[in-house]
Amino acid sequence: MATPSEDPQPAxxxxxxxxxxxxxxxxxxxxxxxxxxxxxxxxxxxGKDRRTALDDLTRRNAAVLDLLKSYGDAVEHLETGALTLSPELKDKGRGERVHTHHGSVHLTADLNDFTALGELTTRLADSDLTRVDGPWWALRPDSPAHRQARRQAVHEAVQRAREYAEALGAGLTALLELADTDTGADSPAPPRAGRTRSLAYAAAEDAPAAPLDLEPQRQHVVARVDARFTMTPPRL
Incomplete structure (x- = not known):
C-alpha cells in the first residue's frame, strides 16, 4: 500500500x-x-592618381596619430576604424576615365582629461582635410554610478513594499523574487555637430586657433528592479 509523500509541497x-x-x-x-x-x-x-592619394592619406593619418598620442594618458583609448580609397570617374566622355582618387580613414579616441579635450579637438579641427565629430560624453561600463543606482533601486523597492504592508497593518516576512528590469543610462542626447577646418584658417596659417571651451554633459543613470515579498496577514 502506497504511503503519502512526506516531502513538502512547493510554494x-x-x-x-x-x-x-x-x-x-x-x-x-x-x-x-x-x-x-x-x-x-x-x-x-x-590625388590625381591612386598612389598620390594613398601617400597623402598615410602622411595625414600619421600626423593625426602623433598628435593624439602626444597627449599621453589623457587619451585613454585610440583605435582606427574604416579605411577607404576610391576613384572618382569623369561625368562626361566615353569609357570609364578616372578623374581623381579620394581616400579617408576614421579614428576614434576616448579622453579622460577634459582639460586637454578642448585644446586637442581644436588642433585636430585646424588640420588640413580633417573632420572632428563629438564629443560624446559617457560613463565607463564599470562606473561606480551604476552600482550606486542599482543599490538605490533595491532600497526603494524594499521601502515601498514596507510602506504598503504597514498601510495594511502588516509587515514584510520574506523576499520571493528580485528582477533587474532595466539598468543603464537614458537615451543619449543627439550628437553635437562636428567641427572641420574652415577656409578662414587659410589666412593665418601660423596663428593657432583658440581652444574650444567644452562643458561636460551630465549623465543620467537609471536602475529599475521588480520585487515580490510575502507579508503577514493584514488587519483589514
Missing part, C-alpha cells in the same frame, strides 16, 4: 490569506559627471 506562485504577496518596483535616477569623452576624427586625401 504556490501566488499569495494566500495567511501569506499574502506584495509586488513593487524600485527605481533610481542619478545625474553624475561623465568619466570619458569620445571624439571621432576623419582624415581625408585627394
Amino acid at each position: 504556490a506562485p501566488y499569495g494566500t490569506p495567511d501569506a499574502p504577496h506584495i509586488a513593487v518596483r524600485g527605481e533610481a535616477h542619478l545625474e553624475v559627471e561623465p568619466e570619458i569623452a569620445r571624439i571621432g576624427v576623419t582624415v581625408t586625401s585627394r
Whole structure:
C-alpha cells in the first residue's frame, strides 16, 4: 500500500490569506559627471592618381596619430576604424576615365582629461582635410554610478513594499523574487555637430586657433528592479 509523500509541497506562485504577496518596483535616477569623452576624427586625401592619394592619406593619418598620442594618458583609448580609397570617374566622355582618387580613414579616441579635450579637438579641427565629430560624453561600463543606482533601486523597492504592508497593518516576512528590469543610462542626447577646418584658417596659417571651451554633459543613470515579498496577514 502506497504511503503519502512526506516531502513538502512547493510554494504556490501566488499569495494566500495567511501569506499574502506584495509586488513593487524600485527605481533610481542619478545625474553624475561623465568619466570619458569620445571624439571621432576623419582624415581625408585627394590625388590625381591612386598612389598620390594613398601617400597623402598615410602622411595625414600619421600626423593625426602623433598628435593624439602626444597627449599621453589623457587619451585613454585610440583605435582606427574604416579605411577607404576610391576613384572618382569623369561625368562626361566615353569609357570609364578616372578623374581623381579620394581616400579617408576614421579614428576614434576616448579622453579622460577634459582639460586637454578642448585644446586637442581644436588642433585636430585646424588640420588640413580633417573632420572632428563629438564629443560624446559617457560613463565607463564599470562606473561606480551604476552600482550606486542599482543599490538605490533595491532600497526603494524594499521601502515601498514596507510602506504598503504597514498601510495594511502588516509587515514584510520574506523576499520571493528580485528582477533587474532595466539598468543603464537614458537615451543619449543627439550628437553635437562636428567641427572641420574652415577656409578662414587659410589666412593665418601660423596663428593657432583658440581652444574650444567644452562643458561636460551630465549623465543620467537609471536602475529599475521588480520585487515580490510575502507579508503577514493584514488587519483589514
